[in-house]
Amino acid sequence: MARRGLLIILSSPSGAGKSTLSKRLRVWDPTIRFSVSATTRPPRQGEVDGTDYHFISDHEFRELVTQGDMLEHAHVFGNFYGSPRKPVEEAIGQGCDVLFDVDWQGAQQIRNSPLKDNVLSIFLLPPSIPELRRRLVERAKDEPQVIEKRMQKSWDEISHWDAYDYVLVNDDLDETEDKLKTVVTAERLRRPQQPDLLAHVRRLQQEFEETQ
Numbered sequence: 001m002a003r004r005g006l007l008i009i010l011s012s013p014s015g016a017g018k019s020t021l022s023k024r025l026r027v028w029d030p031t032i033r034f035s036v037s038a039t040t041r042p043p044r045q046g047e048v049d050g051t052d053y054h055f056i057s058d059h060e061f062r063e064l065v066t067q068g069d070m071l072e073h074a075h076v077f078g079n080f081y082g083s084p085r086k087p088v089e090e091a092i093g094q095g096c097d098v099l100f101d102v103d104w105q106g107a108q109q110i111r112n113s114p115l116k117d118n119v120l121s122i123f124l125l126p127p128s129i130p131e132l133r134r135r136l137v138e139r140a141k142d143e144p145q146v147i148e149k150r151m152q153k154s155w156d157e158i159s160h161w162d163a164y165d166y167v168l169v170n171d172d173l174d175e176t177e178d179k180l181k182t183v184v185t186a187e188r189l190r191r192p193q194q195p196d197l198l199a200h201v202r203r204l205q206q207e208f209e210e211t212q
């Protein structure tokens with residue numbers, strides 16, 4: 001039996017560090033595929049269509065949902081966001097892990113999907129609310145009113161922290177990165193993630209019996 005990939009979900013309030021840590025995780029292990037979400041939000045400066053997001057219209061988004069092409073979708077901060085189903089199914093079928101940057105609603109839908117047995121969900125908490133605001137301001141990618149909206153919604157997101165397998169307080173970035181890698185490494189060592197183990201143990205048993 002071949003290994004099926006993990007669905008690694010990262011959620012947090014806006015500005016807590018999902019994109020930053022998701023990029024670092026993929027530098028650490030380039031075999032991890034990123035689930036490029038579709039969104040109706042306009043691109044930020046520096047964002048690349050097809051790499052950061054698939055930037056699409058409301059009409060296109062609705063079509064994808066109607067056709068059942070979204071693994072999950074949600075309305076967040078006034079825009080639609082969703083994870084296209086096909087690339088995810090292909091990747092995990094090939095034994096590749098897939099990383100998702102989705103909100104709590106997306107995480108909940110993936111946990112309730114037929115892929116639920118392969119889910120690893122991780123929530124990032126900010127060290128404090130003023131630091132969360134500082135990061136959003138320092139990122140300098142959103143207008144002040146957009147930052148305010150994200151701050152106002154931060155508690156909605158944080159309040160779902162306890163539905164996740166792991167919760168990391170993203171204070172020191174390098175430390176959080178290390179913890180994230182540890183969590184992924186540990187999850188990959190769980191028995192169902194290592195289908196070749198049975199054959200290995202049988203071989204050990206055979207070798208053991210030959211020495212008796």
Ligand SMILES: Nc1nc2c(ncn2[C@@H]2O[C@H](COP(=O)(O)OP(=O)(O)O)[C@@H](O)[C@H]2O)c(=O)[nH]1
Pocket residue numbers: 011012013014015018019037038041072073074076077081082083101102103105106107150
């Ligand atoms: N449910 C769902 N949420 C998503 C998806 N893609 C992004 N999000 C979430 O939408 C929210 C806003 O994302 P974005 O506009 O990139 O802002 P940022 O979190 O401040 O970088 C974040 O909570 C993301 O995790 C998706 O495909 N599905």
Ligand SMILES: Nc1ncnc2c1ncn2[C@@H]1O[C@H](COP(=O)(O)OP(=O)(O)O)[C@@H](O)[C@H]1O
Pocket residue numbers: 012013014015016017018019020021135136138139170171172173174176
């Ligand atoms: N641990 C950290 N310490 C200080 N700044 C951080 C930390 N993690 C992320 N940042 C910064 O905070 C801002 C928001 O991070 P980002 O990854 O865009 O958050 P999200 O994707 O969750 O909205 C970015 O400017 C990023 O460089």
